[in-house]
Amino acid sequence: MVTLGLIGFGTIAREIVSAFPVDSVCWVALMREGTRRDLPANVSTVTQLDALIGPRPRAVVEAASQEAVAAYVPALLDAGIPTIIASIGAFADPILAARLTDASRNGGARLVLPSGALGGLDYLRAIAALPEARVRYTSRKPPAAWEVELATLGLSAEHxxxxxxxxxxxxxxxxxxKNLNAAFAVALAAGIDKVTVRVVADPKAAGNTHEIEVESTAGTASFRLVNAPSASNPKTSMLTALSLVAALGELLDREGLS
Structure with a gap:
């Protein structure tokens, strides 16, 4: 059996585990002390980073938070363990981004940033070299996804x-x-200085919608993706876990581990 690691065990991690045959993967999940979860039979938990590194997992998927990226991923990369990051927004911190890049280089371990809930990133990377290019990313979700934020602001998106x-x-x-990692995936592809981000609660939204509008000397483009929300978390698209599963499968294939 292949040993793989997880940071966190919420909705996304559970969906990742369910995508692999139970008898082919042994999972080790790093979780906060005192956290209780009903775990599948092939998932064990640890509460210390050394206990995750010790079994030498072939790869680790971070599916927890930007704080978890900062706390754990540099050490995993330094230890030579390939790591896939779900919380791409962590790269908004340039110091942390440099730490991660250096650790990947020093440890000789791949650092993978999956496309998450998005498409069209190849186009954005292509126009990133054009200084006048401008990109507008809009996250449009049903009000249920922003219930707490709307209440905090005293707003209603009922109609x-x-x-x-x-x-x-x-x-x-x-x-x-926890909710706009897709926005930073756009920024990393196109260039941070070229991107404007907008967040909209829309009662007419059919799902978690990503709208990308691009203008440059190379032309104009627009992408619109309507993703079904996760059944367990309406703020997260079902496609997020699928993207991480695809990235993990590709990494294992490339490393000759599947």
Whole structure:
């Protein structure tokens, strides 16, 4: 059996585990002390980073938070363990981004940033070299996904769409660390200085919708993806876990481990 690691064991991690045959993978999940979960038979838990590194997992998937990226991923990469990051918004911190890049180089371990809930990133990487290129990313979700935020602001999106935020990718990553990783994936592909982020609660949204509008000397483009929300967490698209599973499978194939 192949040993693989997880940081966190919430909705996304559970969906990742369920995508692999029970008898082919032994999972080790790093969790906070005192956290209780009903775990599948092939998942064991540890509460210390050394206990995750010790079994030498072939790869680790971070599926917890930007804070978890900062706390654990540099050491995993330094130890030579390939790591896939779900919380791409962590790269909004340039110091942490440099630490991760250096650790990947020093440990000779791949650092994988999956596309998450998005498509069209190849196009964005292509126009990133054009200095005048401009990209607008809009996250449009049903009000249920932003229930707490709407209540905090004293707003209602029962009948009409409400704009909750418009600003830079770094501001978005700080304000919505668990919900706008897709926005920073766009920023990393196109260039942080080229991207504006908007967050909209929309009662007419059919699902978690990502809208990307691009203008440059190479032309114009627009991408619109409507993703079904996760059954367990309406703020997260079902596609997020599928993207991580695909990235993990590709990594194992490349390393000759599947």
């Amino acid at each position: 009409d769409a409400v704009s909750l935020f418009e600003g830079t990718p770094a501001q978005a990553a700080k304000l919505y660390p």
